[in-house]
Amino acid sequence: MKRIYFFDEGDGRNKDLLGGKGAGLCTMTQLGLPVPPGFIITTEVCREYYRQGRLPDGLMDEVKEAIRKLEKITGKRFGDPSNPLLVSVRSGAKYSMPGMMDTILNLGMNDQVAEGLAKLTGNERFAMDAYRRFLQMFGKIVLGVKGEKFEEIFERKKREIGAKSDLDLGPKELREIVNEFKELIRKEKGFDFPQDPLKQLELAIEAVFRSWNNPRAIEYRNFYKIPHDLGTAVNVVTMVFGNMGMDSGTGVVFTRDPATGEKRLYGEFLFNAQGEDVVAGIRTPLKIEELKEKYPELYRQLEEVAEKLERHYKDMQDTEFTVERGKLYMLQTRAGKRTALAAVKIAVDMVKEGLISKEEAILRIEPQHVEQLLHPQVDPRAKVQVIAKGINASPGAAVGKAVFDSKRAKELGEKGQKVILVRPETNPDDVGGMIVSQGVLTSRGGATAHAAVVARGLGKPAVVGCEEIDIDVERRCFTAPGGIVVKEGDVITINGTTGEVILGEAPLIEPQLTGELQELLTWCDEVKRLQNWANADYPQDAKKAREFGAQGIGLCRTERMFRGDRLPLVQRLILADSPEERAELCKKLAEMQKGDFKEILKVMDGLPVIIRLLDPPLHEFLPPYETLLKEVLELRFKGGSQAELEEKERLLRRVEAMREANPMIGLRGVRLGILRPEIYEIQVRAIIEAACELKREGWNPVVEIMIPNVGHVNELKEMRKLVDRVADEVMRKYGIGVNYKFGTMIEQPRACLTADQLAQYAEFFSFGTNDLTQSVFAYSRDDAERTFLFPYLEKQILEFNPFQTLDKEGVGKIMKMAVELGRKTRPNLEIGICGEHGGDPASIEFCHEIGLNYVSCSPYRIPVARLAAAHAALKGREKAIYL
Numbered sequence: 001m002k003r004i005y006f007f008d009e010g011d012g013r014n015k016d017l018l019g020g021k022g023a024g025l026c027t028m029t030q031l032g033l034p035v036p037p038g039f040i041i042t043t044e045v046c047r048e049y050y051r052q053g054r055l056p057d058g059l060m061d062e063v064k065e066a067i068r069k070l071e072k073i074t075g076k077r078f079g080d081p082s083n084p085l086l087v088s089v090r091s092g093a094k095y096s097m098p099g100m101m102d103t104i105l106n107l108g109m110n111d112q113v114a115e116g117l118a119k120l121t122g123n124e125r126f127a128m129d130a131y132r133r134f135l136q137m138f139g140k141i142v143l144g145v146k147g148e149k150f151e152e153i154f155e156r157k158k159r160e161i162g163a164k165s166d167l168d169l170g171p172k173e174l175r176e177i178v179n180e181f182k183e184l185i186r187k188e189k190g191f192d193f194p195q196d197p198l199k200q201l202e203l204a205i206e207a208v209f210r211s212w213n214n215p216r217a218i219e220y221r222n223f224y225k226i227p228h229d230l231g232t233a234v235n236v237v238t239m240v241f242g243n244m245g246m247d248s249g250t251g252v253v254f255t256r257d258p259a260t261g262e263k264r265l266y267g268e269f270l271f272n273a274q275g276e277d278v279v280a281g282i283r284t285p286l287k288i289e290e291l292k293e294k295y296p297e298l299y300r301q302l303e304e305v306a307e308k309l310e311r312h313y314k315d316m317q318d319t320e321f322t323v324e325r326g327k328l329y330m331l332q333t334r335a336g337k338r339t340a341l342a343a344v345k346i347a348v349d350m351v352k353e354g355l356i357s358k359e360e361a362i363l364r365i366e367p368q369h370v371e372q373l374l375h376p377q378v379d380p381r382a383k384v385q386v387i388a389k390g391i392n393a394s395p396g397a398a399v400g401k402a403v404f405d406s407k408r409a410k411e412l413g414e415k416g417q418k419v420i421l422v423r424p425e426t427n428p429d430d431v432g433g434m435i436v437s438q439g440v441l442t443s444r445g446g447a448t449a450h451a452a453v454v455a456r457g458l459g460k461p462a463v464v465g466c467e468e469i470d471i472d473v474e475r476r477c478f479t480a481p482g483g484i485v486v487k488e489g490d491v492i493t494i495n496g497t498t499g500e501v502i503l504g505e506a507p508l509i510e511p512q513l514t515g516e517l518q519e520l521l522t523w524c525d526e527v528k529r530l531q532n533w534a535n536a537d538y539p540q541d542a543k544k545a546r547e548f549g550a551q552g553i554g555l556c557r558t559e560r561m562f563r564g565d566r567l568p569l570v571q572r573l574i575l576a577d578s579p580e581e582r583a584e585l586c587k588k589l590a591e592m593q594k595g596d597f598k599e600i601l602k603v604m605d606g607l608p609v610i611i612r613l614l615d616p617p618l619h620e621f622l623p624p625y626e627t628l629l630k631e632v633l634e635l636r637f638k639g640g641s642q643a644e645l646e647e648k649e650r651l652l653r654r655v656e657a658m659r660e661a662n663p664m665i666g667l668r669g670v671r672l673g674i675l676r677p678e679i680y681e682i683q684v685r686a687i688i689e690a691a692c693e694l695k696r697e698g699w700n701p702v703v704e705i706m707i708p709n710v711g712h713v714n715e716l717k718e719m720r721k722l723v724d725r726v727a728d729e730v731m732r733k734y735g736i737g738v739n740y741k742f743g744t745m746i747e748q749p750r751a752c753l754t755a756d757q758l759a760q761y762a763e764f765f766s767f768g769t770n771d772l773t774q775s776v777f778a779y780s781r782d783d784a785e786r787t788f789l790f791p792y793l794e795k796q797i798l799e800f801n802p803f804q805t806l807d808k809e810g811v812g813k814i815m816k817m818a819v820e821l822g823r824k825t826r827p828n829l830e831i832g833i834c835g836e837h838g839g840d841p842a843s844i845e846f847c848h849e850i851g852l853n854y855v856s857c858s859p860y861r862i863p864v865a866r867l868a869a870a871h872a873a874l875k876g877r878e879k880a881i882y883l
Helices: 015-030 043-052 059-074 111-121 124-142 147-161 171-189 197-211 215-224 275-280 288-294 296-313 340-352 358-364 367-373 406-414 428-436 450-458 515-527 539-547 558-562 564-575 579-603 625-638 642-658 670-675 677-696 713-734 749-753 769-777 781-786 789-794 808-825 841-849 859-882
Strands: 004-006 038-041 087-093 103-107 232-238 249-254 266-271 317-324 327-335 385-389 391-394 397-403 419-423 439-442 462-464 470-472 477-480 484-487 491-495 500-503 531-535 553-557 608-612 702-707 740-746 764-767 830-833 854-857
Touching (some): 004 059, 015 038, 015 043, 015 087, 015 296, 015 327, 038 059, 043 232, 087 197, 103 124, 103 197, 111 124, 124 197, 197 232, 249 288, 266 288, 288 296, 296 317, 340 358, 340 515, 358 515, 358 859, 367 859, 391 450, 397 406, 397 439, 406 419, 419 428, 428 450, 450 859, 515 859, 531 539, 553 558, 553 854, 558 579, 579 608, 579 677, 608 740, 625 642, 670 713, 677 702, 677 713, 702 713, 713 740, 740 749, 749 769, 749 808, 764 808, 769 781, 769 808, 781 789, 830 841, 841 859, 854 859
Parallel strands (some): 419 439, 439 462, 531 553, 553 608, 608 702, 740 764
Antiparallel strands (some): 004 038, 038 232, 087 103, 087 232, 249 266, 249 317, 317 327, 391 462, 470 477, 477 484, 491 500
């Protein structure tokens, strides 16, 4: 296999073999851009180096031959003091890994070459500066001398003469530094610095290969999930010098602004410098616009290069360049890192410029780009004091006063104060406080715990499972590592994107809902097959969902409507002894719910709304047994009114009678509807009455009624009778017909296994993937995340959290079975999911693959889900073409 390629012969598309840097140099050379001549030692040689533990046999013979060819091209000779050829030796993996591996400049320098270079250029300072740079890089990277020891010598010399920057050092001082650097190497290594350029090159090549597995490179690859077996290429490039005087320099330029996406050159430039000076920040560089003022012709050349590179790569490029005595040389090009805002603008603009298609633009935008644009973020330039870190459960950042109970949070929030609700964990009673808070911080729970799910649904930042803080609810404070105490009223910032807890008020960057993002999402809607629906329990949720492009409501949880001021009515209904009292209470609740349904159906006019009948265990509407028992005992022994004691004892007996060993699989969902049919009847009546009244007013309500927790076809058969009976009664009363769909939520394995039977009565299925995951795994989500789930992830027993991303092999398999069985009975069966998996890109792709009609998620995740649905469709097309 060919091991060395010159830039004019390498295939710029083959990054696997040539690495990203080498491929870019080949492409620029073949595009006719001014690239210094050079050659690439392939990544396969690096892999061979690691297999053998040394440079492969015969490699250096090939390198010597390549150097001889380079000498012919340049007219210079390696090691010749009268006309020396110097080279840079750079790493270059397939994927860009900025700063992770090592580069050596000015290789080929020795005592004689330095003197010859000084005479040749008439610039002793330049020659000595180039030599000291080489000694420092070679000594640190190749020979392993600590970089701090070179810096100490350099800084001491600057102090001796009062130099403010390296430019103030003259040839005398630089010569002294060179001698001290050589002495340092002799002292540290026990041998002289190698003067033979070919030996220098051999050692440098091996050092670059070694740098592939340095700790920072390994850590970088781990974080970005880059394979460890790719290896790096070595790029040997003829040196051009930006440190030859004030007509020379070096710089970095992006072909567009990486912060905003604006089409203009963006970058920095340093006169009389080499590349590492810009990166290291040892001098303040000039903005590239200043180069335009001083050297307009050079700036024009950079603009031409940028245009040519973008036309070729069809993407924004990040380039490095050097100017030697007024002549421009290009040293590198790669796809530029960019902000989410810039990524979206660049993709949309390039479609309009005819560079890429709409489909390519969609595939270039990652879901995290959209998430970042929809939430405030901590200003990355700000200096902040991070005091703890938890799980980044809901993206965005929030600032507010720490408050330790929901009631207090609600009071302050309603007065216009910004608060962060801080709790060990949250439960449904905390929702009122969560709604008015800027964000939520908990010390327990995982990414699908109550706090996380509700916060995502509300579009509020959340940091959960922050075990580093010790919350004392009674004293209204928490203690962070280092003994930092945050009391109620102290201002904190939470970063739900990173999981960080910050002391004080961090500056925030507001979300950027750009026209480009809206345009891109419109293109997504054109290509996707899956529809994107939203989980919305209140009219304001539905309004936000529609604003973000939802095509329906996939889950409206009616139990959420029974909280707050209505809770006492529900409790009275549960405790009512007489049919007459229950009937009166049902009537009141029906009127309230009808108003809710009317508002949601009005907001979603013309789009489907799936309303799930009451689902949670009844005990969730009643005070906890332990709390009631404590209150009864206190009334008995500390005294209290007899009437109050009797009422509390009556409530305690009822709660005790309703206690279940495992309430989450007890009297809930359809079982409640069968045993307490009056509750489901009032809900169905309210839904159909709302629809009839809206139709009479000229609206177009599209109603779907969903029965939760079905496990047996006879349950669904019974509920179908109830729903149809009540709906017929209401429609006869109003004299108006309403087309509604009847369906079920698929949450139990048995429902999946008997989906063909359920489809006899159900016109739609909606997978409740949160509960289905619990039942398939036999995990209690809250208990799992509190105890064993995260150790499982750390030990790689589980590859991912199945409550965040659908488990295709288990949960997915049973879902696929249900889809096939259900549509065998009813070919036009509408099927979707309404768990929070409906906002997870990997889960959305799976739902596309098994043929679902829609995915439903929190309103604030709709834009991400729209992009993910489009990605799934486009990737599906690619697979089909490949097959």
